[in-house]
Amino acid sequence: LADTTLTPTPTSTGEPAVVHGNGHGDGHGDGHAAHPPTALGVANEKLGMWLFLGSECLLFGALISTYILYKHRVPPGEGPTPHELYDIAFTSVSSFVLLMSSLTMVLAVSAFHRHDEPRGRLWLVTTALLGGVFVSGQVYEFTTFVREGMGYTTNVASSAFYTLTGFHGVHVSVGILMLMSLMLLSFRSRLRTGREAETVEICGLYWHFVDVIWILIFTVVYLIP
Amino acid sequence: MTTTDLEEPAEHDPAPRGSAEAREVEDPHAAHERTHPPDREYIMVALILGIITAAEVATYYFDFSTATLVLLLIPMMIAKFAIVAMFFMHLRFDSKVFSAAFVFGLGLAAGVYIVALSTMHFWQR
Numbered sequence: 001l002a003d004t005t006l007t008p009t010p011t012s013t014g015e016p017a018v019v020h021g022n023g024h025g026d027g028h029g030d031g032h033a034a035h036p037p038t039a040l041g042v043a044n045e046k047l048g049m050w051l052f053l054g055s056e057c058l059l060f061g062a063l064i065s066t067y068i069l070y071k072h073r074v075p076p077g078e079g080p081t082p083h084e085l086y087d088i089a090f091t092s093v094s095s096f097v098l099l100m101s102s103l104t105m106v107l108a109v110s111a112f113h114r115h116d117e118p119r120g121r122l123w124l125v126t127t128a129l130l131g132g133v134f135v136s137g138q139v140y141e142f143t144t145f146v147r148e149g150m151g152y153t154t155n156v157a158s159s160a161f162y163t164l165t166g167f168h169g170v171h172v173s174v175g176i177l178m179l180m181s182l183m184l185l186s187f188r189s190r191l192r193t194g195r196e197a198e199t200v201e202i203c204g205l206y207w208h209f210v211d212v213i214w215i216l217i218f219t220v221v222y223l224i225p
Numbered sequence: 226m227t228t229t230d231l232e233e234p235a236e237h238d239p240a241p242r243g244s245a246e247a248r249e250v251e252d253p254h255a256a257h258e259r260t261h262p263p264d265r266e267y268i269m270v271a272l273i274l275g276i277i278t279a280a281e282v283a284t285y286y287f288d289f290s291t292a293t294l295v296l297l298l299i300p301m302m303i304a305k306f307a308i309v310a311m312f313f314m315h316l317r318f319d320s321k322v323f324s325a326a327f328v329f330g331l332g333l334a335a336g337v338y339i340v341a342l343s344t345m346h347f348w349q350r
Contacts, residue, residue, distance in 0.1 A: 139298020
């Protein structure tokens with residue numbers, strides 16, 4: 001009997017691959033460190049993010065429902081309603097910017113999967129900048145609406161509108177912070193070797209979710225009268 | 226049993242030579258290439274999303290009735306939502322467990338709020 005210990009096979013990056021219970025190594029000698037085996041056979045972190053996003057549907061569902069319920073229930077004389085003030089051309093450009101940020105995010109994930117960190121960082125910065133443009137547009141829109149006499153408490157429709165779009169804006173801002181944190185971690189080499197692509201992918205899921213929620217808001221709130 | 230036995234599971238792998246599984250054993254990147262489409266596919270998807278968005282915005286400048294607008298805009302919205310979820314969020318390529326987790330939340334939200342809106346006579350306007 002020569003050597004019966006389950007010695008993890010070192011990867012090319014020097015990090016040992018995790019040996020699964022069946023004795024098979026990860027098989028990814030390219031730096032993709034393996035997950036410990038899980039009951040469902042999927043990464044717990046990623047599943048956690050998907051469950052979180054599933055629960056977020058309930059939050060945004062409540063906010064969208066409240067808006068569509070109240071948008072036509074403003075008594076006469078209670079100030080302008082959101083529909084009277086929308087600038088569809090401006091919001092369309094904002095929507096397009098957010099949509100394109102989803103493309104740059106997925107390109108960042110793709111670059112990190114190829115271990116092309118410089119390009120991945122470039123796409124992350126581009127995504128954060130596009131997100132910043134979107135949030136700036138939202139701040140400009142809110143400011144314009146307030147100047148035109150539609151404050152947060154002007155009527156039920158304005159309250160529902162600001163709450164819905166404000167919550168979405170906060171989500172985009174949190175996404176930008178996540179992207180900047182990823183950049184920082186990447187520069188400081190704090191992302192675990194072999195797992196960086198998955199970490200970026202999990203943050204990417206959040207970013208895309210924010211985008212799909214805006215797809216709903218843009219149609220239901222802005223385009224359908 | 227030796228360490229070599231543990232390191233070379235491919236010897237016992239019944240995957241036929243030249244098959245997709247065999248190629249993945251030989252080249253670990255093959256699995257990732259299969260699960261993550263090339264960048265040009267993402268760009269094509271973004272182009273399609275851009276075209277749908279342009280069509281959505283165009284409806285605003287025509288004098289459609291509300292019913293027509295709803296019939297035009299809701300399918301476009303659902304298509305955009307599904308395209309982003311399937312391609313950009315990788316639901317099409319990833320484990321069905323993730324799809325189940327997300328669709329459950331989405332379905333629950335849709336069900337709960339359709340009922341809530343119904344109790345408030347939203348559809349009777």
